[in-house]
Amino acid sequence: MTLLASAPLHPDAIREVLIVGGGTAGWMTAAAMTRLPAGIRVRLIESEEIGSVGVGEATIPPLVTFNAMLGIDEASFIKATQGTFKLGIEFVDWGRQGDRYMHPFGEVGMDMEGVKFHQHWLRQAQGGDPTPIEDYCLSAVAARLGRFTPASSDPRTVLASLRHAYHFDAALYAGFLRRFSEARGVERVEGKVVGVSLRDSDGFIESVRLADGRRLDADLFIDCSGFRGLLIEEALAAGYEDWSHWLPCDRALAVPSANTGPLTPFTRATADRAGWRWRIPLQQRTGNGHVYASAFTTDEDARASLLAGLEGEPLAEPRPLRFTTGRRRRQWVRNCVSLGLSSGFLEPLESTSIHLIQSGISRLMALFPTRRFDPVLIDQFNRLSQTQFEQVRDFIILHYKATQRDDTDFWRHVAAMDAPESLERRIALFRAGGRFMRDGDELFSEASWVAVFTGQHILPQDHDPLADGVPYAAMARKLAGLRGIIRKTAEAMPTHETFIARCCQPPA
Numbered sequence: 001m002t003l004l005a006s007a008p009l010h011p012d013a014i015r016e017v018l019i020v021g022g023g024t025a026g027w028m029t030a031a032a033m034t035r036l037p038a039g040i041r042v043r044l045i046e047s048e049e050i051g052s053v054g055v056g057e058a059t060i061p062p063l064v065t066f067n068a069m070l071g072i073d074e075a076s077f078i079k080a081t082q083g084t085f086k087l088g089i090e091f092v093d094w095g096r097q098g099d100r101y102m103h104p105f106g107e108v109g110m111d112m113e114g115v116k117f118h119q120h121w122l123r124q125a126q127g128g129d130p131t132p133i134e135d136y137c138l139s140a141v142a143a144r145l146g147r148f149t150p151a152s153s154d155p156r157t158v159l160a161s162l163r164h165a166y167h168f169d170a171a172l173y174a175g176f177l178r179r180f181s182e183a184r185g186v187e188r189v190e191g192k193v194v195g196v197s198l199r200d201s202d203g204f205i206e207s208v209r210l211a212d213g214r215r216l217d218a219d220l221f222i223d224c225s226g227f228r229g230l231l232i233e234e235a236l237a238a239g240y241e242d243w244s245h246w247l248p249c250d251r252a253l254a255v256p257s258a259n260t261g262p263l264t265p266f267t268r269a270t271a272d273r274a275g276w277r278w279r280i281p282l283q284q285r286t287g288n289g290h291v292y293a294s295a296f297t298t299d300e301d302a303r304a305s306l307l308a309g310l311e312g313e314p315l316a317e318p319r320p321l322r323f324t325t326g327r328r329r330r331q332w333v334r335n336c337v338s339l340g341l342s343s344g345f346l347e348p349l350e351s352t353s354i355h356l357i358q359s360g361i362s363r364l365m366a367l368f369p370t371r372r373f374d375p376v377l378i379d380q381f382n383r384l385s386q387t388q389f390e391q392v393r394d395f396i397i398l399h400y401k402a403t404q405r406d407d408t409d410f411w412r413h414v415a416a417m418d419a420p421e422s423l424e425r426r427i428a429l430f431r432a433g434g435r436f437m438r439d440g441d442e443l444f445s446e447a448s449w450v451a452v453f454t455g456q457h458i459l460p461q462d463h464d465p466l467a468d469g470v471p472y473a474a475m476a477r478k479l480a481g482l483r484g485i486i487r488k489t490a491e492a493m494p495t496h497e498t499f500i501a502r503c504c505q506p507p508a
């Protein structure tokens with residue numbers, strides 16, 4: 001850091017970065033930018049009057065790496081955000097009513113004899129073994145038992161197969177990152193942006209104008225202004241690709257409730273009549289919400305369904321939110337990069353939005369421009385962003401497309417709709433013999449796809465013939481042994497509450 005701080009900047013270096021928006025996206029970006037060389041000034045504008053979306057409480061494991069990269073201590077972070085740990089997502093009523101399966105983080109079984117684990121599992125299942133695949137995943141078994149411990153760094157123990165993420169209070173997380181960023185030199189500007197000036201010569205953003213008349217200029221603008229896309233859309237007209245024909249949910253209601261039972265170390269997503277409900281356990285309260293399709297239900301029915309599904313007393317009135325699922329056609333235009341809700345929106349079924357912010361930040365850092373703004377960098381950023389949004393989109397659509405429910409118009413509609421061709425191909429390949437076609441750097445692993453496919457009754461007609469190399473009975477003994485080790489290990493882990501009380505509870 002000292003070396004970087006004292007090094008002279010490139011003659012064309014960006015010297016001023018202006019982040020517009022102080023929600024999760026704005027403050028995550030600001031925190032990451034504290035790692036830029038000194039000499040680059042980073043400012044963030046936010047408006048208390050407008051506020052932030054205030055939801056976004058469940059995450060996936062890469063956030064652990066983001067925090068670690070910033071040097072954030074996990075226990076302090078959990079304390080500051082009322083956080084809990086998350087080992088996966090439980091899906092209830094998705095394939096059929098009464099179903100319950102886990103999409104766990106972490107490894108599932110182990111590849112044997114050069115054959116993927118799920119192929120061994122498949123062959124045993126096709127031979128009549130009813131054991132669900134999640135019984136071979138320590139994260140899933142521990143989650144169901146309400147246990148938690150972080151992964152071991154010793155690869156010889158099954159504890160090394162664990163992965164975790166967090167649940168946290170979104171407002172507290174933004175506040176935590178704000179303190180972190182301000183302490184490291186980010187300047188916060190309170191104010192409401194009311195105008196954007198473009199340079200006549202090339203249409204780049206020159207400055208933004210605040211309601212009190214101040215003008216703030218910069219070389220690089222980061223649009224974290226939320227759904228509106230104040231810079232990327234309203235000023236630069238990047239365009240929006242609407243995906244609501246595949247993902248018809250367009251509204252949500254969010255409400256906190258009192259905690260009742262033990263803190264589950266997983267998020268729950270329960271399918272409802274025209275959408276689904278989330279349940280996110282925090283130390284002090286539970287976050288709940290209902291994501292639904294306004295074409296298939298009314299706001300009143302959605303509200304009633306949300307309140308009826310709460311386990312504890314509601315602590316506030318349900319708060320409505322509206323959205324259009326899709327992505328900004330170009331997430332980087334000229335000297336403006338959009339991150340967070342301004343760059344697109346995918347419903348929170350797999351808790352991916354905060355991750356999309358994180359990966360957008362990583363891409364920006366990897367392709368950090370000079371003031372020349374080489375179009376090749378911009379093009380690469382946009383191409384990678386598009387691929388990632390589409391991959392996540394397909395994974396989310398799978399949950400709907402793979403339903404066997406036909407109890408409401410909504411479920412009949414999503415089961416019958418055409419899925420994107422990329423997803424149809426993936427489903428066909430898996431059905432044929434449990435095979436995959438994945439890019440190496442895709443977010444969701446094969447194990448994640450297998451969890452949802454099998455959890456929602458998409459089962460291959462055949463298995464990899466190489467799995468037949470081990471006699472059936474011998475493999476059955478091996479798998480029973482593995483299940484036993486996983487079960488015993490999970491039972492020996494502390495409960496989630498005990499772990500939090502020991503490590504990360506705020507002082508009373």
Ligand SMILES: Cc1cc2nc3c(=O)[nH]c(=O)nc-3n(C[C@H](O)[C@H](O)[C@H](O)COP(=O)(O)OP(=O)(O)OC[C@H]3O[C@@H](n4cnc5c(N)ncnc54)[C@H](O)[C@@H]3O)c2cc1C
Pocket residue numbers: 020021022023024025026045046047048050051052053054055056057058059170191192193194224225226227230252253254289321323339340341342348351352353354355
């Ligand atoms: C119903 C729902 C549930 C969700 N659940 C999850 C989840 O479980 N997990 C997950 O990863 N993600 C989830 N998300 C997504 C997550 O909430 C967002 O990705 C995240 O909060 C980032 O939001 P943001 O910072 O882009 O936008 P916002 O929070 O909307 O922040 C926008 C910022 O811009 C500022 N601003 C706007 N206009 C102006 C202006 N004119 N002048 C100055 N400032 C301005 C605002 O004041 C605010 O600070 C959910 C989203 C929704 C809608």
